[in-house]
Amino acid sequence: MRILVIGAGKSTAVLIDYLLAQAAQRRWQVQVVDRELELARSRVGDHACGTAGSLDVDDAGERDRLIDDANLVVSMLPAHMHGPVAESCVDSGVHFVSASYVSGDVSDLDQAARQAGITILKEAGVDPGIDHMSAMEKLDGLRERGAKIRAFETFTGGLVAPEFDDNPWRYKFTWNPRNVVLAGQGGVKFKHHGRFKYIPYHRLFKRYERLQIPEVGEFEAYPNRDSLKYRHSYNLRGIDTIYRGTLRRPGFCDAWDCLVQLGLTDDSESVERIGEMTYRDLVNSFLWYDPAMSVELKVRAYLKLDLNSAEFDKLEWLGLFEPIPVGLSRGTPAQALQRRLEAKWSLQPEDRDMIAMLHKIEYELDGRAYREESSMVTLGSDSVRTAMAKTVGLTAGIAAKLILTGGIEARGVQIPTSRDVYAPILAELREFDIRFDDRVEEIE
């Protein structure tokens, strides 16, 4: 068997190590290709079952040749590049696994993939991925016991591990910074107690809820863009409450709301002459003109922040009031903000990250009502074997192995929501200590 891994960037180390270890046991071959040959080489090292190569994924001829040689492709490319790769896989009868969301062009391949007898498994990462699998395992188990699901809420956060949680925001970037800056734009929708609920973007970070996860403590969560679509994939049509949220540490949302209120997260409009501006100027461009008031005073007055406000301290800590040049020749407020955040929120080489996930389910069983909480916490081991790399890489790697060994037999375009897909993956993830702890209490 030959596995082709396309993309050797961030978060692929654990995936490639896992596949190489499997290859050593099973006499398989793993080929790792990337636009940068050196990166691919560094991931493979001198492993006997691995080879490294370079690939420009836009070179259709070379891409198709490599795919044609393989039995299965794991793509770690950015999401928008998956369409042509998945298509080549169908043409060559090669299985395909990736951690990113199903897009329209990929879901159109379902029929063709079934006819070719291959599996296209998408959303085989952590979020999406482990969230789907753990939720479905819990929901299917309850339904099998005869329970009626009343409410389903689920929360995930990519954060910094407690020991390294050392800045006032209690947050560092462990995943795509741009997605963090733009989170929730366009507003959100979900369902609570039988009612559809909407929150416009500018109110989102005022509507967080407080949560606790044993061992790791307090969190707050703001709602994700669209929780309603999960009614279908989780077979929860008609459910009274469905809500998906993002976890942050306490204090984050109130401070982030200040950035939203000022206008610093806006990505729709370029700022005039941003090349000549400092962050202090940029903040001031959202405030009225008053030569007798400092930028700091205007911010306090505009956002009604008290003298000893923790939110104001967080803004100050970011350096937003300092005469630091924005350093972009053109850009939106959101792009400028992202630059400043990257300077302050980057994981340091010694830092470790953390992925936390929490499901809250309310159900009725035998005339009684229960609330079950199920949570997972995974810590990074170092700056390469991060929690993100582990949870994404092991999920995709295990899925790839199971497809090749017959442990997953479903064909066509799949996401890991059916039991024959999620059960064997979750079982093996537990061996790597990626597991959920459950707590049930009777309510009412």
Add this chain to the structure above:
Amino acid sequence: MRILVIGAGKSTAVLIDYLLAQAAQRRWQVQVVDRELELARSRVGDHACGTAGSLDVDDAGERDRLIDDANLVVSMLPAHMHGPVAESCVDSGVHFVSASYVSGDVSDLDQAARQAGITILKEAGVDPGIDHMSAMEKLDGLRERGAKIRAFETFTGGLVAPEFDDNPWRYKFTWNPRNVVLAGQGGVKFKHHGRFKYIPYHRLFKRYERLQIPEVGEFEAYPNRDSLKYRHSYNLRGIDTIYRGTLRRPGFCDAWDCLVQLGLTDDSESVERIGEMTYRDLVNSFLWYDPAMSVELKVRAYLKLDLNSAEFDKLEWLGLFEPIPVGLSRGTPAQALQRRLEAKWSLQPEDRDMIAMLHKIEYELDGRAYREESSMVTLGSDSVRTAMAKTVGLTAGIAAKLILTGGIEARGVQIPTSRDVYAPILAELREFDIRFDDRVEEIE
């Protein structure tokens, strides 16, 4: 001479009367066409110089035939329909006048129009139109006297006349309701004291300023979408302050901000099952679930409104807390809100409207600094000869006459910002009592 008026809807009565009167003096003919023949007929009556016809403007053959017969076309169609009409005018060597904004497809016709020896005059209404002309007359006059312009601010409002200003919002629709509901979405930009300023949409209605116009009293103004582009058309490049705003009566902006904060002005997302909802349900869909709190209590708490809040009273007066069905089978919050506002803010047959315009200019002259305010107020005479119909219709009508009689000689695509265009139009508008009053004071 033959003038073709396309479109006989709202706000065309004064235009058509003016053109018919000119035609009677000059032995011209005016043809008025509309999709609805009856509407065109009612505008023309039995005037000896007028004929009425029906035209489906998408019928290119008939449209071109009518245009080809004319010497000048006045189009009162919606803005997006002007492209093909203006093109036919160029092909047939026929002048073209309209009150709406220049669009890309029309400005591309400039060269061809010059070659054909015709004038395409756009933005010949009130806003845009009278605002351009009165501003340029003032600015050109000051510059001619050697003044250096430091600041230019301009404000326009279409409102209800003081005598009929009888609802708590002190506002009724006198123009396109959808534009009122969506005003400012995407945020605004302007320049104040040498600094570019931005306000995100969700802060816009908190950043109004207070103004006064002699005789008609107090107003508040919120900034328009993009004030910066007028630096070019008004020859104000390098000016320290440029700001365009919309006038409302005091109290409007704080109450409108409540609708924005709730999310009711959102036009991006359809509401699930809106067909089954009342306005009370719709408001509740933006609030958290709490069976112990009424919708009214939640709104007060969410928006931090006092017990005797004037804003709350305005929301209540709109009927937003009542079990009135929304009555749309699908739609966005903004579309639902518009329906409710149309039910409450419609001009009644006995109501009269008002257009108010105010320019504030600061300049230096002979070593001294001055502030000049220049304002115009026009009242409607009845529900047909509204202030809107007068200001738009007379401007477009006078412009049409001047083009045909040689009073305006500029050719190509024009907006009324050059003296040879605006001076004769403003002079004749004064005869109709559409005039500005000026007040100058020395400052500093």
